[in-house]
Every structure is written in C-alpha cells, then in structure tokens.
Amino acid sequence: MIIPTICLERANFSVHPFGADDFLRYEDLAKEIYQILSDEQTLHFIPEKRLVNIEDAKNWLNGAILNFHNGRNAVHFITSNSTGKLVGIIDLIPPAVAREHYRLEDYPYFLEFYLIGDAKGQSIMTNLLPAIVKSLRSNGIKKIAAVVNRKNHAAGKVLERSGFILQNNFDPFQDLYALSA
Template identity: 50%
Template sequence: MLDPFYLECGDLLVHPFRPEDFEVYDEWVSAVFDLFSDNEMLLFIPEKRIANKAEAETWLKLTLLNFHSGQNYVYFITDRENSKLLGVIDILTPAKVRQFYQLQQYPHFVEFYLRKQSTGQSIMTTLLPMLIGQLRKQGINTLAAVANRNNIAAKKVLRKSGFKIREAFDHNQDLYEINAA
C-alpha cells in the first residue's frame, strides 16, 4: 500500500480526502459531479461521465474505500485559498489495472482530470513530476498512462514529465510509460 502524501505548489494542494472534508461532504459530492459531468473535460474520456449527484456520491464513497484498501489512490487538486476542486489524480495499482486491461506488464497507472477552467495553466506539467517523485520515494519506479491520440494537452504533459510512448493501447489511445529509477 502507498503511504498517503500531500503536495503543495503555489496556490495548489494535492491531497487525499481529509477528515475535515467530511464536514463539507455535500460540497465534495457537488464538486465531483461538476468535474465529471463537464462536457469539455470529458471530450476524450466520455466513459468517465457521472450522470447525477447520486452517482457522484457513489464515486466518492468508492474512492475512499479503494484508497484505504490499497486498490487505487485518488488525490484531489484544490485551490489553497478556497478549497475549490480543480482536478483529480488517480493512481491505480497493478492489481486494479489488471481488472480492466490485458497487458504484458502491469505497472502502476496514473490518470488525471482537470476542470476546463484549470487547463492551460501548466498545473499537470508542474504536478506530475512532483507526483512521480513521491511515488519513486515509495519504490514505484515504473508508471504508465493512457492518452487519446487527439488529446494534445495530455500528450504534452506526459512527454514533458518524461513519459514515452510504449505501444498503441487501442485504436484511439497510446500507452505511455516512464521508468523513474
């Protein structure tokens, strides 16, 4: 299991769901719904759509359970001043990846999602190398990600962070990988 970590960068905080977040749980449900129902954010990943607040609450509950059972680790990107949710980073364990994909090797995977209003600000270009550093400290040296070939921003973020295309993932996406050892 990964040890929880926190990242701070300028006005941004990256953190797991914290005890104090339970005090504003309904606001978190709304924020998750807003993020995963944003058509522009979902342009290349429509399968991630959350249709209503009940689904958002289920997603949030599963996120908490999965984090504490070591299946995948969701970190929230928030604004330090107002705690507004700007995005999500999901770190999937090899066991979790194996549930969804058939690959020759099963490294940890990273997925990231940003609100449309937060794109173009180099948020992930800044945070992803920090995340890789944290994972490296915990012995995770190989990390993979999947990006739609038409998602130029995601491909740029991955390349700037040191990821290289390993192979075609499917007819729309490529599998990227970084070995941070």
C-alpha cells in the same frame, strides 16, 4: 495492499488524498466532483467518466473511499489554495488492479488525471506531475504509466514533459505512455 498517497503543497495548488477534513465538507466535495465529471471540456476525451447527478458523485466518492481502503486505487484531489475548491482529480491504480483489466507484458502503477474545463491552459498538471512522480518514486514506485486518448495532444505533452515516453498503441483509441525506471 497499501497504496502510497501523494501530499503536495505548491504555490497555487495542493494535492492530497481524501482525509478527515474532507468528511466535514462531504456535500460540497460531492458537488465539486460532479462539476468536474459532468464538465463538457473535461469529458471531451473521457465521456465514459460522466456523472449525471449529485447522487452519482456521492456514489463515486463513496466508492473511491472504499477502494482506497481495499487497496484498489487511491484518488487524490487537486485543490486551489486560494479558493479551497476542487479543480482536478488524480487516480493512482496499482498493478494488481491493472492486471484485472488490461493484458500487458508488464504491469506498472497507472496514473489518471482530470481537470475541470476552467483549468485548461493553466499548466496545472505540467507543474504538478514532476513532483507527483518524485513522490511516488520516493515511496518505491518505479514503474508508472498512463493511458491517453490519442487525440488528447495536451495530455500527451504534459506526460512527455514529465519524462513519460510514448510506448505504443494501447487500443484503437488510446496510447500508452510509460516512465522509464
């Protein structure tokens, strides 16, 4: 299965999948991934995503590359246009993979997103998510959902501003948001 990729250029930030240029900056990219997935603010609602060292970040990145080529998920990077640095990660998970982990009536594509703590309050996802949804829809993806920690009100608001609707409790700690077709 080929998962569509998202390529967006906005005034301050860009979204792109791992590409050839990223191989040239593999070490720096691994460090930037580590900075995001070891950042206390980033991990406040997702502590299970914590990376402990740079080696973990390299393994995470290698896994993301392999998973993309195997159709398991598509990791995208949010980079600052002014610095070229990674400020966030978006993961697109196809229905077949969601089916392996969740018990639902219907299996959409799932979006996950994480931003480095310093990016908090900059409306990065508020500005990017509508364009991401538009890109996915133009690639034929109509059903999109996200699971959010119930206490992460900011993420819930970002989703709602982009047209996602709270569906129900996903589990004891998380809510399921879905985008209507």
